[in-house]
Amino acid sequence: MTTIDAKSRFEAKLLRPAQPGNDTSWAFVVLPRDASEQLPRRGRTTVEGTINGHPFQATLEPDGQRSHWLQVGSALLEAAGAAVGDIVTLELAPVKKEPEPDIPTDFQEALAATPEAREVWNNTTTIARVDWIHWITSAKQLKTRAKRIGDACEMLAAGKKQVCCFDPSGYYSKAFRAPEVDDF
Template structure:
């Protein structure tokens, strides 16, 4: 992801945290004091540093008034860290959100949608696109997910620019959450 074009005037949020695993996913849970410094209980766009490696990401809510960051294999290699390590991290809140990775089912539906819906998708902010992606992905049930793709297009066709039917502070990753709360590491 390219670096954000500008940083906010906020001071960096620095902390040390252990890389832990939930199922097959490696994450860093922010300490409560670090999470409390963020401007939102929901997602927050940041320029981050993990063990000295800089990257752009969106910090995710854990459903317990805290936050976490996914640490994929490429980031683990780049930062030289692995599960069980305690790593130094810092976050700089940024005003410019990175584009989300749009899942194939939603991307395909958007590509096949009428121009009016495509125009809404292009006109909304990256933050709003993150919210649509989160809402679509917040279920493990394939039928529910397909219905959410359809409802997303219908809502955009009706002029809606954001989904309005989920708690932005909940953990919406169905592989990592239970009842909107990030599960405990294994």
Template sequence: MADTTSTRIEFDGHVQTIGDATILRFPDRASAELPSRGQVAVEAELNGRPFETVVEPDGMKGHWLAIDEELLRTLALDDGDPVTLEVRPTKNWPEPDVPQDFRDALAEASDIADTWDSITPMARWEWIRWIRSTKNPDTRARRVEVGISKLRSGKRRPCCFDLSACTDPDLSKNGKLVDAV
């Protein structure tokens, strides 16, 4: 059974496309009800369709939700379409999708498999968020390498990045979610 808080947050909004991504911004009042200015694990329903995800910070004390391709197709959503979102923060974080470059590095570093498996899903989200937070392929490759090294030395979380910033390099500028292009 899910370990949710009693907070149920519901609002109407509009799907927004930024570059290749489709998102839903939280209104200020809805974002203020979340338990953190950073990432928040939630059980959600978008137009009645349930799923689990992590809500992202926008770098301006607000939040946004990525809408994946499957959900877009299932709900037949396009840019600007109205939607209703209901979220319930939960302590049970879903497993993140590990990007291929980091997955390959973890597979090659079999000596840290127990360390990776022993950290929480929340910590795994932080590692992946840190690795993905650059557009520069050389910087990203270095972060994968450094991440493996840090895990090998016993570090359970990446260090030194703003957890309340928008870190998606395709959606942010100076740590803030950009407007639709």
């Protein structure tokens, strides 16, 4: 891996997601593989950067193809003077220190109910906590999510500081991918 000071500059097309959910105002960019290779990890990674010269900080998601994708919300699109279909210039660099992840409420409650797990959780690295949360929130069904929360508490209570059997890049498990593109 490269150093934390690596900065990538590239141009990319703003794409419209085929299934944007309730918010139809966002776009996304898939990073070129060489830009992604400059990042410290294949899983979720927080970057600082600019889009058309406008600064932002965001967490890149793994695309399952050994690269990442970036969701660009409506406020950032407007600030950058960009729209879906435009070619934009991006500069990205990993943050010096990964920010603490938000802990989902259901997982917070489970940790609170399991003091041994909470103690180990508090002594893990930020990156490990990002991976635990990513593993839990990537479950497609509520039943699977609930099982993962229970399993996480058991593993943490047993002293395990990192989630096992989880590919944070999605490459081997094909668990993650960039959104499908709407052919606008």
